[in-house]
Amino acid sequence: MLHRLADLALHRARALLLLTLVAVIAMGAVGFGAFGVLQGGGFEDPDAPSSRAQELVDDRFGGDTNLVLLVRADDGLDSPAAERAGRELTAGVKDAPHVTNVVSYWDTGGSALTSEDGDQALVMAHVEGDSTTRAEHAEDVVDAWTGDRGAVTVRAGGGAALDNDVTEQVSTDLALAEAIAVPLTLVLLVLAFGSLVAALLPLAIGLIAILGTFAELYVLGSVTDVSVFAVNLTTALGLGLGIDYGLLLVSRFRERLGAGDEVPDALRTTVRTAGRTIAFSAATVVAALSALLLFPPFFLRSFAYAGIGVVAIAALAALVVVPALLALLGHRVNSGRLPWARSARQPDAPVWGRLAGLVMRRPALTALPVLAVLLLAASPLLGVTFGTPDERVLPEDAQSRQVSTAVRDAFPGNDADALQVVTRGPVAEGELASYAQRLAKLDGVVRVQASTGTYTADGVEEPGPAQAALGRPDAQRVTVTSGLEPKSDAAQDLVRDVRATAGPGGTETLVGGADARLVDSKKSITDRLPAAAGIVVGSTFLLLFLFTGSVVQPLRALVLNAISLTASVGVMVWIFQDGHLSGLLGFTPMPMDTSMTVLLFCIVFGLSMDYEVFVTSRIKELNDAGADNVTAVTRGLSRTGRIVTTAAALLAVSFFAFGTSSVSFLQMFGLGSGLAILIDAVAVRGVLVPAAMRLLGKRAWYAPRALKRLHARIGLDEGGPADDRDVPGADGPRPAAEPERTPAGV
Missing domain, CATH: 3.30.70 (Alpha-Beta Plaits)
Known part of the structure; x- marks a missing residue:
């Protein structure tokens, strides 16, 4: 199939690009409407007992308290001025649209509505609507009735005010993160590709993927609940995958041109080899993200919708649109080259080849310290606890957080948390x-x-x-x-x-109630974790078997990815749960957010497998061409090391930008994702993969005979000769490789 795509790009390049332009315009027009149908919230299981209890309270009792107005009177609550202000506040809140069940100190009195010092009182109410409209209605009340009101000062808290504060803070923080990440990524793209024209190709993939996914989210958001946070994953992942796939295609195309191929031959080889890698890579990422569909909260399912869509569309753009662009550009792909970035246009990265060679000479000596550090980083997981977002995810100066803290401290036994x-x-x-x-x-x-x-x-x-x-x-x-x-x-x-x-x-x-929602949220996720893990592991094993023809390679990849992932999550536990670096990052330590941890796992696992396929594909090509184990691994890493580390560094920039957020769960997701990507690209691909390949030797490509026959029939191998320069001896003599053996030690 891939060779047909290459021929289509060579013979119908302009028609393909014209159709793409029409599709992009249509997707942009449709996708613009996504912002009007996406929702906030979505952290709870709608079928959980606490959710059904909430529905009954809303339907039959007018809803529970989700807006708390904390009123402070400097001259005492019973002063005439404070009483007038309190009654005016109570009447105004009762008259506000979409507000019911107002309970006020100035209506009923009672110790539960009065602070222990007698200077503060509560006005509590229920704000109607879903998670999005409720926050909007609460914002109207907060804007109208909070602040300095003469004899009293009013501040707002409760679930509705908290949702509003979190939504506003996240929107502000994500805008800042993108304002930092996008320009920086564009600059780094030019440096990474070494020419202006080549740097634009990943942007084409990213733009198509982002607009196409926005259109998908609009359609889905019109028929089911979709979280507004899916937009930000779409932009980050769309740009990141555009960089990944663009780097792989452009690097291979340049390599073949540099080896003397004519443009048609270079394009066919690029699509056949790098295109197959992209197809399998996209499939592994989709497999990891599809596990999110099992979880009931639509917050998590929304990331599956966005992630699967952006991966599939990015892969399609890489396999159809970029070959058409390369066919038209030919040698002009290097136009606008930067004179100081010559190494970026070279196929080999000698430092990665030398590192792989060093590791393969002393696999245990080099791998054991890396493993020890990663296992030490993972050790905080032994004490991990999980929770759901509350007011502590906000900065200490957030109004809703201050009110929640004051109510808890000064109003013991208050009904707001009942x-x-x-x-x-x-x-x-x-x-x-x-x-x-x-x-x-x-x-x-x-x-x-x-x-x-x-x-x-x-x-x-x-x-x-x-x-x-x-x-x-x-x-x-x-x-x-x-x-x-x-x-x-x-x-x-x-x-x-x-x-x-x-x-x-x-x-x-x-x-x-809040505590019941926490219990149900944890249960709804933990009950489905085994099935989700089974889908991720099973589908990844199957795809890597079809890709490599080996049963050992999938196992090796799963084990190494699990080590790097647990190390990354362990560091996040050490930081965000145990409180290290809290002063520097400005957050309050609290249990790990259950939903965000699951999201982190699925996304990082998928991206790790993305880089796994990149590296393994080149090693397998060399192995199939007759290279011995040492040569295949060292030259494979030499050819892919720069691609993987550059792609990982650029994607990590996008995620690390989330670390500037003032909302702790967004900080955790951004820093955890960025760290996991870098650990995987450097420690795993640079050290643990060559060490494992050296220790395994020829057994790395083992499969039972029955499975070998099965792979020969359904392995989706595009066939075709290996690149001449990749065949041992094709470009001159090579240093003698060490004999194939499995070292017993250092």
């Missing part, structure tokens, strides 16, 4: 009272409120208007307030204890 228990049917008063009393006796519970009263371990109070509103003929709502640290192990244990308590009269109960 568990919400909802029955799915009617309940008799006596059974409801008995159930509430059992809940009040659980460890950590401060009080339980139901339509029949307020219950503590010591007794019961008669219901007031607020408690009476918790009952309906077809459902009952019970609020369980604890004095436990939100999202702590004890708070999660309380969720399990409440769920283990039999419902009133045998009625089914659903438990919601």
